[in-house]
Amino acid sequence: MEFGLMTFADMAPESDLSKGLNAQKRLVDLMEEITLADRLGVDVFGVGEHHRDDYAVSSPATVLAAAAVLTKNIKLTSAVSVLSSEDPVRLYQQFATVDLLSGGRAEIMAGRGSFTESFPLFGYPIEKYHTLFEEKLDLLLKINSEPFATWKGTTRASLQGQGVFPRAVKGALPVWIAAGGSPDSAVRAARHRLPLMLAIIGGRADNFVPFIAHYRKHALAEGLPQDQIQVGINNHVFIGESDQQISDAFFPYYAQMMDRVGKDRGWMPMTRQQYDYMRAPGGALIVGSVDTVVKRIVEEYRLFGFTRYLAQASLGFVPHELTMRSIELYATEVVPRVREAIAKLG
Template identity: 65%
Template sequence: MKNIEFGLMTFADMAPETVSEKGTNAHQRIQNLLEEVKLADELGIDVFGLGEHHRDDYSVSSPTTVLGAAAAITKDIKLSSAVTVLSSDDPVRVYQQFATIDLISGGRAEIMAGRGSFIESFPLFGYDLGDYNELFEEKLELLLEINKSEKVNWSGKLRAPIHNLGVYPRAVEGEIPVWLAAGGTPSSAVRAAKLKLPLMLAIIGGMPENFIPFINLYKKTALESGTSAEDLQVGINNHVFIGENDEEIADAFFPHYAQMMDRVGRSRGWQPMSRQQFEFMRSKRGSLIVGSVEKVIDKIVLEHEMFGFTRFMAHTSLGTVPHELTMKSIELYGNEVIPEVKRRLGL
């Protein structure tokens, strides 16, 4: 069996600031975030991913800045975006910033590129939502070209061309690992496969089994596109929270999770989350991996049976859950969940 990596990711959620123009809550949230990534590194967790948002309920609009800080206080953990909203960014700057993280960390930077699940960055940076798909395709093409070649010749429709210019600094090994993040549309699976990029699938609702055809499409297309079975990389990302007692951690986590999902869902037409819905989501067939160590282990092993993933990302540190509960969850993930999952999978 291939080696499997286990990671953590977060969007660095926070309560919106209570005092206009001040950054008090964001300051504390980022201090907590750096404690989380330092603990993850000390526990031997493989990867830490950080999201990008431009809203008052998230503290990180510049993942590369925080990942650079994390690079300086960690030794082994890989440091990734989760995701870089590439459509509203510039691929030259994206490569330069991640190359800088790579140099600080000694070769531990990764890019997870995606279109993002929120659209606030488009008007903020002056992009037309009518170009949503074309922006991503064009900028991904340019990013991959920069990653591959020091000197770049490129032209497209929505960005000025580059004529034989160098992009510096270069990463430790020149190229930075790039993953493509997806939410489940078949076109995303096909795009990642044809570009020979590892795929990261976020499963935050419904039943994981419904995504089996999506992962199978990716694998089939990747093999047909020349990727060897040994080189196939598939990542799965779930919302995860762990406690020592199943019911107690569910009771402690539910109010924060429901508040967060309801806040996001108001703009998307979702119904408010009930406790009944929450309990179904964390049942065996649901997408939410919340509960005791044993329950979390069982669900991760089940998802491996479904998808054969090579990387599992636990999206933790969700909503406004108290920091001490998050740190305990990370500790249980690193010390108890990961070793037992590996044992059951024969790793």
Template identity: 65%
Template sequence: MKKIEFGLMTFADMAPETVPGKGISAHRRIQHLLEEIKLADELGIEVFGIGEHHREDYAVSSPTTVLAAAAAVTKNIKLTSAVTVLSSDDPVRTYQQFATVDLISGGRAEIMAGRGSFIESFPLFGYDLSNYNELFEEKLELLLAINRSERVSWSGSQRKPISNLGVYPRALDGQIPVWLAAGGTPASAVRAAKLKLPLMLAIIGGMPSNFIPFINLYKKTAWENGTSAEELQVGINNHVLIGEDDEAIADAFFPHYARMMDRVGKDRGWQPMTRQQFEFMRSERGSLMVGSVEKVVNKIVMEHEMFGFTRFMAHSSMGTVPHELVQKSTELYAKEVVPQVKRRIGIR
């Protein structure tokens, strides 16, 4: 059986600053975030991912900066973005920054590239949203070219060409693992498969079973394009919070989760989240993994049966969930959930 990795990720949500122009809330949130990564490393979690956002309710706009800080205080854990909004970034700088994290960490950096679920970065960095798809496709192409070769010649329609220029520094082994992040659009599955990139799917609502055709499309296209079953990598990401008492952790989590989902959904036309909807998402068929160790183990095993994932990322630090609950969830995840899942699916 292929190796299966278990990781954690966060968007570093925070309460907006109470004093305009000050970074008090962001300072506190980033300090807590570094504590979360350090604990995950100490407990043997294999991967930690940090998202990129440019809003007042998220603390991290530059994942590589925080990953570099984490690299200096950890020993074994892989450090990845989750995601890098590549459409509004520069692929040269993206590679350089992750290569620097890779050198600090001794070869533990990864890139999870995506288009992102928010659009604030486009006007902020001067990009036209009408070029949304073209920007991502071209910049991903350039990033992969830089990753493959020290010297690059490239041309496209969204930026000036590069003619046989070197990109430095290089990562410790030259190349950095690049994953493609997706939310379920079939074109994303086909793109990742044709480029022979590992795929990370975020399941943050509805029923996981709805995504089986998406993963099957990725696998089928990957095999048709020369990726062997042994090489295939599929990642799944769910919202996760674990407690010793199933109902108690649900009661503690619901107000924070509902506020976060309502805040995000306000601009997207979502209805306010009800406790009934929350409980459906927590049920056996739902995507939300919030509850006891047993409940979370059962749901991760179910998703492994559905998707055959090689990496599972638990998104545990969400909204304004207290830091102490996140740390306790991490301990239960590492010490109880992951070992039980591994036993259930037959890996040591």
């Protein structure tokens, strides 16, 4: 059972697009978040990949390499690497480097991403969205298991036994599949016998129970033993001193973030009523006091029996001090109490 944190490193877009002043501040803050999580005993920290002016990280491996030399114990993962528009050879090399710097703490979480900016940026046709991911995942796993891989596909130059170096500390890196609820993603992860991370960022949590059951069914059919099936759950999480205090403080930043993302997707602006519905019991948004957040995470454990939980606790343009306090409460109060409650469930 692992408990972690993740972020997309949201930031205010630069007022001068020729300079990276906001990005620099955001990355400095991010290093403080990761080192605090490590110091407080959080199991894993994930950093996402985006290619937009409102996110500071386009290269998770670069950021995690910096974190590797500042931390001692915490696992460091992408959350996610947009594999469809990435080169699997370079991705493995970059994360093997993070692994070497961290003494064996690197992981890759591969996904298709929820934005498409990387496709035209790197010259990939969006109409091959699915084929790109399938082939590149196959190549990544091949490279991960074999230093001298032979591979042939339609989306990239073939490999004819070329060596891919450096190698990770143990050779193969842990690879997770990130999903948003598509049954195809569950089957794909099961077919490759890979752990599955589900992001619940909308709707009700219990709507995803069939999805996780679908994954477990197919994983068992692929010969993965029950005790080796790994399921991760990810929610937007923010913690404060009381339900009222933190829900009021967090709302404007969360609404701003959702409206920013939703502008290109035709979403209506978020109202306080929608926000309160999302953070009600069973909703996708977990915001409140320690007691409330503990109760909500335990409820999700009852639903999914997860083996890893990731709280996306650094999101939007929330002031850094509020984020650091939320991380502190998560690590020192929420996680121990959730572990205790789960242990009692047997």
